[in-house]
Amino acid sequence: MIFPFLKKKRRNSLYTIAFYNLENLFDTVDDPDTLDDDFTPNGSRKWTAKRYKRKLFKLARTISEIGFESTQKPPVLVGVAEVENEMVVRDLINSEPLRKIDYGYVHYDSPDERGIDTALLYHRSFFEVLASEPITLYVADQNGERDMTRDILYVHGKMNGEEVHVFVNHWPSRRDGxxxxxxxxxxxxxxxxxxxxxxEAAHEDPNYIIMGDFNDNPESTSIQTLMKSAALYNPMEKLHSPFERGSTSYKRSWSLFDQIIVSHNYFNYKKRTHSFAHANIFDDRFLKEYSGKYKGNPFRTFAGKKYLGGYSDHFPVYIQLKYNE
Incomplete structure (x- = not known):
């Protein structure tokens, strides 16, 4: 028999960390310095204030529910990709049902030509930011010209008093193959x-959480390059099944481009530290196409230029850590 008060205590010791590619969360204002013309009221996507607010509500609802069933609280950390600017991040955390949650955020404008960035949402009751910075990714295209891609967001903070180094990523796309x-x-x-x-030169045995849309699967060379560090463990490897499950789908094949990688020291059980408990894809039914050719796929906002009114073309992914009291 599990006594209710013991069950409540166990649930409260679990904390969710999530990552979510929001699929083009643009405001409706034309930025002359970026390629955002499609996402304006007169642009090809007919991106109106009504559509923008509807998307904000749907994304906010999704974020509030990630991991809630087992923790009874919203995520402590949420890395997001494809946000246009600071304003859309602020609009997101001020949308129902996130409005009443004490979320802060870290965001920097990146050099991406389309103006899309990454950001980190954090629950102020459980996480304190100590420092942050964008890490510039210098890559060149095949002509030797710089590819203006997204920065890597780095945040050093304390989760329930334990220090952690967080990286939020949106790696270069596969558009050209x-x-x-x-x-x-x-x-x-x-x-x-x-x-x-x-x-590691400045901190002894640091904790890492590396999350993002890597545009590669767990077995890809890039992820394996990252995993050469003996400090890291990728719990997402066991979740990917090309014909059954992933975070995004293309031509009836699932990919798990969205991943959260942690350091091995999340497998200790010392007091006042966190231990890895669980990893999953948040692919609840309400996030899926209900019927038709793409039944079961992420219910996206657009298919090409056709407005569908869904959530995103990616499912969120998450891990849960248990705080050892």
């Missing part, structure tokens, strides 16, 4: 590995 662009994602992995060396 997976093999042809592989070197860019390998360079992103090497950039993180080099930054980790700097951290």
């Amino acid at each position: 997976a093999d042809e662009t592989q070197y860019k994602r390998i360079l992103a992995a090497e950039t993180i590995c080099n930054f980790m060396l700097k951290i």
Whole structure:
């Protein structure tokens, strides 16, 4: 028999960390410095205030429910990708049902040509930011010109008093071919590995959480380059099944581009530390296409230029850590 008060205590010791590619969370204002014209009221996507607010509500609802069933609280950390600017991040955390949750955020504008960035949402009751910075990813295209891709967001903080180093990623896309662009994602992995060396020179046995849309699967060369660090463990490896499950789907095949990687010291059970408990894809039914050719796929906002009114073309992924009291 499990007594109710013991069950409540166990649930309250679990904390969710999530990552979610929000699929083009743009505001409706034309930024003359970025390629955002499609996402304006008169643009090809007819991106109106009504559509924008509807998307904000759906994304906020999703974030509030990730891991809630087992923790009875919203995520402590949520890394997000494809946000246009600071304003859309602020609009997101001020939307129902996130409005009443004490979320802060870390965001920097990146050099991406479309103006899309990454950000980290954090629950102020459980997480304190100590420092943050964007890590510039210097990659060149095949013509030798710089590819203006997203920065890697780095946040050093304390979760329930325990220090952690968080990286939020949105690695270069496969748009010009997976093999042809592989070197860019390998360079992103090497950039993180080099930054980790700097951290390890200043901090003894640091905790890492590396999350993002890596545009590669767990077995890809880029992720394996990152995993050469003996400090890291990828719980997402066991979740990927091309014909059954993933975080995004293309031509009836599942990919798990969205991953959360942690350091091995999350497998200790010392008091006042966190231990790895669980990893999963948040692919609840309400996030899926209900019927038709793409039944079971992520219910996205657009299919090409056709407005569907869904959530995102990616499912969120998450891990849960148990706090050892």
